[in-house]
Amino acid sequence: MGVIKDHPELALFLCLAAGYLLGKVRVGPIALGGIAGTLIVALLLGAWTGAEVADDVKTVFFAVFIFSLGYMAGPQFFANLNRKGLRFGVLCLIELVCVVSIAYGLAKAFDLDVGTASGILAGAATESAVVGTATESIGKLTGPTAEQIAHYQGNVATAYTVCYLFGLITIVLYSSQIMPMMMRIDLQEASRELWRRMRGGRETLESDELPGLPGMVGRTYLVTAGDGMTVGELGSRDGGLVTVEAVKRGSRTLTVEPDLRLSLSDLVLVVGRRAAVIDAGRRIGPETPGIPGLETPLATKQVAVTEKATAGLTIDEVRARHPEFGDSGVYVTEVVRNEQHMPASGETVLQRGDVLTLVGARSALDRLVKRIGAVVKNDAADFIYIGFGIVAGSLLGQVVVRAGDVPLSLGTGGGCLISGLVFGWFRSLKQTFGAFPVQAATTLKDMGLAVFIACTGLTSGPQAWPLLKQYGALLPFAGVAMVLIPATLSLVVGLKLLKIEKPLLIGAIAGQQCSTPAITAISQVARSTVPLLGYTITYTLSNFLLPLTGPVLVGILGH
Structure with a gap:
């Protein structure tokens, strides 16, 4: 125990390894995930050993995490600021209003401190980033003593842990199992039918099927x-x-x-x-076997959509606009949007920042790329661009705005989130600079959050048990209620007012909660990627908006 306490790096990486191992444990469709597992291990290890990691480490890694998150979401966030995106954005607005209102109401009704209320909000909304933005905002309160601030920050982590567990279970079961029954649909058949309509009546495949006859072929004929x-x-x-x-x-x-x-x-x-x-x-004429020397190799390029005129068009419309597709034999074989693989059918609407995999003759590819976008250059991270982005976000986070007597500040977390969105969007306009490969961004995002959570859990461990004894029954109730209320309201509004197709609506509700386990469970039930079409819009918007609720709630309650 003394070795762990004297060597914080040992405690930190022990939390990461054991936490991610715990997060892999699955019960049916439910798995805690690495972040929740890390926090549980960190709380236990902190309570047992008293090990702590310097606050500066926590701040640095949280800035890296939140900037990476914003950078990855930036292109799609700005692309969704249109009529369709704002239509789905109503669901995100319902989520924001509900979780802040419920957390504030519980704080007043049960006399909760600002840390416990913030932890309830973060956990029940299953948005880990709120832990960071709320913890940072609490540290800037001027009224409480340093000891009280440390106590409040510890309560954020403990309340988050319990509420996250119950919120996660609720959103997964509610969206994947109960919502289809409430809407009286077979999610698998409804997704298949919607996809068939989107493809003009053509049949689609199950998620575990491959076409027996591939769509793109090459054959030799004798004239x-x-x-x-x-x-x-x-x-x-x-x-x-x-x-x-x-x-x-x-x-x-x-x-x-x-x-x-x-x-x-x-x-x-x-x-x-x-x-x-x-x-x-x-x-x-008749088909012949392949002739040696006649085969022509086809090149493959990943191209980011940067042309304004291309964004908003379907793949078929892009083919019609650019004759190089037909004249030179260039084909779109894959569409990736915000790490999600979208259907590469003719009816798929392209957005700025989408990455297309084009296959065809090399000379034709080169000509076409210049017209619709730029070849993705993600061979190495541009640390100049990334570094200035985090600097800009940190400076933005120091700005304080007063709403009456209430001081509001984005903090490092909120500032880096906004700068990440802007820098990621700006990079998507012409992807010849500012490279931040998806694998690198994902690794830094996950590691940044995991280290931040581990540091928070180690510090909060000694005071976790008293809080659980004091609010043991309230925390599970809050975790369930703060999922059911906004999700049910969104279901009613989405069906009755917004007229969103049912499979898309279920995916969008999982996205407004930023719940990757939920959309995974939904896709498994649907055996289709159709719900992802709704999920990607609300997920992007909520990823930006939910972390900002932490400073808002802290500003109101702290005042």
Whole structure:
């Protein structure tokens, strides 16, 4: 025990390792996750050993976490500031008003201190970032003594731990199991039907299925019926869904141009959508096995959508606007939005910051990239850009605004969150600078929060048990109530007023709670990614708005 107390680095990483191990324990669809597991271990270890880590460590890692969070969400946050995004944003507004009002009401009704009330808000809303913003705001209160402030900050972590557990269980079960029953739908069938309508009646696959016949193929044909046809005529007849990649005449491989006229016994390599390739083969001649030397390698590039005119269009509309897709045989095979893989169908609406995987001839790819965006350069993190972003956020957090007699400040957490959003959005406009690879951003985000939570738990451990004895029954009740009330209100408003499709609404309610376990459970029940289309919008908005509720509640109660 003495070794752990004398070596805070040992205590810190022991909390991370044991906490993430505990977070992997799963009961049905419920798993605590690494952050909640780390906090539980840290509280126990802090109570047992009395080990502590310097506050500066906690502040630095929280700034890294909150900036990374904002940076990753920035492109989609600003992209959703439109009519559709604001429609879903009503659900986030319901969440904000409810959780702040309930936390304030409980504080007044049960005479809770500012730390316990803030911890209830953070835990019941299952938003770990609120722990940081609230703890930081409490540290800036001028009325309480230093000892009282430390006591309040410890209560944040303890109340968060209990409320998070009950809030997590509630949102997972309520959204994935109970909501479909309340709406009298089979979530799997409803998601499948909605996706079928979005795709114009075409069938879709289950989440564990792969197409037996791939959509994009390459085939070689021997020219018989197509004698005298030009390459340009062949491509135009199929709506740009096929391209001629190579033509072999005897022992020579010809240069493919639109006016190249096919001759009897030419070997032609055609690439494109499967149905269109088969149809083209009927006009060319019989299919042949692959011919050595005729294969043409296809290049792959990840391109971020930066062009204003492209944002808001469907993939089919983008194909129609840019003839390079049809003329040169370039295809969209994957769409990634805010770490989520979106359907790469023609009906998917693109947003600025989406990363498209394009496949086609290298020369055609180069021309097309210049028109719709920029090649994603994420080979190394740009620490100049990241460093200045955190500096800007820290300075912004020092600004104090008074609402009457109540001083309000974003603090380092709120300031870095806003700067992260702005810097991430600015980077998405032209992704040739400010690189912050997704893997690196995710690692820093997760590690920053985990270290902050571990430091908070170690400090709060000795006072956790007295708080649990004092408010033992209240904390579970608050965790359940602060999930059910906003979620139920959102369900009614989303169905009756906003007319949101039911699978999208369920995903959006999980997103307004920023609950990754909930959307995971929903997707498993639906066996579809359709609910993700609603989840990504509210998740992005709530990720920005919920952390700001910590300073607001502390400012009101602290005053």
